[in-house]
Amino acid sequence: MKCDSLSNVIHLLLEARGRGKAWWQPSKTQTYAGLWPLTNLLATLIVNLFGLVYNFEVSRAMVLTNGQIEVSDLTTVLTDNYQASLSAIQSWGIKGYGFDGQRGIWANIQDAEEYESLFNGTTLYYLTDWNHYSDAKGVSLRYVRADASCRAHEVQENRNGTLNYVVYTDGEQQTKQSLQTPPGPGGLAFITNTNSTCGPRCTSISAFLAQSLPTSNSKVSAITPRFFTCTNTVSNTHLSRTVHTFGRALADEKYHFPDLQARMLAGAIGWSGTTFPGTTSQHQTYPRTSIVNFETMPTEEEMADFISSFTTKAIAAGDSMDPFWAWKVVDAEKVPVTTPALVVSWRYAAALLGFIPLLHFCTLMIVVIWANKAVIKDDSGLAGGKVYYSLLKRLEGRGCMLTADEIVEQMPDLRVAYGFVPGTGPGDPGRIDVFEEGEGVILERAFREGWYDG
Secondary structure (H helix, E strand, O other): OOHHHHHHHHHHHHHOOOOOOOOOOOOHHHHHHHHHHHHHHHHHHHHHHHOOOEEEEEEEEEEEEEEEEEEEOHHHHOOOOHHHHHHHHHHHHHHOOOEEOOOOEEOOHHHOOOEEEOOOOEEEEEEEEEEOOOOOEEEEEEEEEEEEEEEEEEEEEOOOOOOOEEEEEEOOEEEEEEOOOOOOOOOEEEEEEOOOOOOOOEEEEEEEEOOEOOOOOOOOOOEOOEEEEEEEEEOOOEEOOOOOOOOOOEOOHHHOOOHHHHHHHHOHHHOOOOEOOOOOEEEEEEOOOOOOOOOOOOOHHHHHHHHHHHHHHHHHHHHHOOOOOOEEEEEEEEEEEEEEEEEEOHHHHHHHHHHHHHHHHHHHHHHHHHHOOOOOOOOOHHHHHHHOHHHHHHHOOOOOOOOHHHHHHOOOOOOEEEEEEOOOOOOOOEEEEEEEOOOOOEOOOOOOOOOEEO
16 A cells, blocks of 8 residues: 555556447456555545544643642631621532532532532532642542431421421420521421530531421422431541542641631531520521422431531532632642543444454455466566566567557557466476467466466
């Protein structure tokens, strides 16, 4: 498939017209010569088509190089207005259910690669690192973990959630809990304590799930009323060796945030920004039509996971959008950079890559089959001249200064063929030559087995 081979074939295609044929009727030689450029063209097209089955896309990669990154400063969750800060955290938990923002776009935070739930009350969020000098970002190995646990209690009064209080059984005694706003049937009411004593980074949360009955056009099943007493603890920033291994080692101190901010994040689902009169608690109500709801009756673990997930949604939303909290610039060994990633459609690529050697193999087999009809030791001028000796001797000493086309013109109406003439008897070798018509030349696909001379 080299250039000189193609040029020779094209020359043969133009000159090897059959005797007695119309100008538009190709000879057998022209037909074969025409197939050869088409085969080369097909191979070229296949190579070009291969460029359609792969492309380069932008990939987020963490490279081991020193540099500066931007990270969320969770310390700034607390502003100079404490109550407004609590309300903002709750609103960002709602945004975490579905938003599209300046720093990230997800249909749901639970679908984001930075989010991880163990479905037992524990959820984690892997924080994002941003290149300080570009928009490149990557998921870091640092995460914040929320661990919640709940106990369920039977509801004795206000089962359907229409009153401003609820009575539930706590062990053998009944406890009355005031509600700022009745949640209504199937609704949720959370009571979050701003002065919790469950731990330095822990917040106490109570949840009332009102009774509801399914309707004919509702996907929500019947819900038995329950009152849950829960705690939720937010860890400091931890570091994993790999994503989702949940290492317990603390990250570098420059990524830490205080206990107060952790308690604020832990109670995210129940903050309203207003303390209920005469208490240290804040109330937040979610009606049945809210995106914060249950379609089936939750277990204690499911309620705990619901609360901890709300916290990580708030962290994820703030980590992905401006201007919820501030960002700080830190020196890091791993800096996210924009890199190209090769994406290949292997289903088509494999077919194209397999067809190219198949085409070469078929072409080689055809050449081998045709070559079986030729006995030429090499492509030197002497060997080629000897093949045509019997034909060229008709010139009788003339023609040394002629071109090939001029030599052909000196022998008009000459019909020749390359073939063999068998020997006259046993031990007599056959003869291979370019014979004129009528010299008894035998034309077969392959020479017969035996001895030959030139």
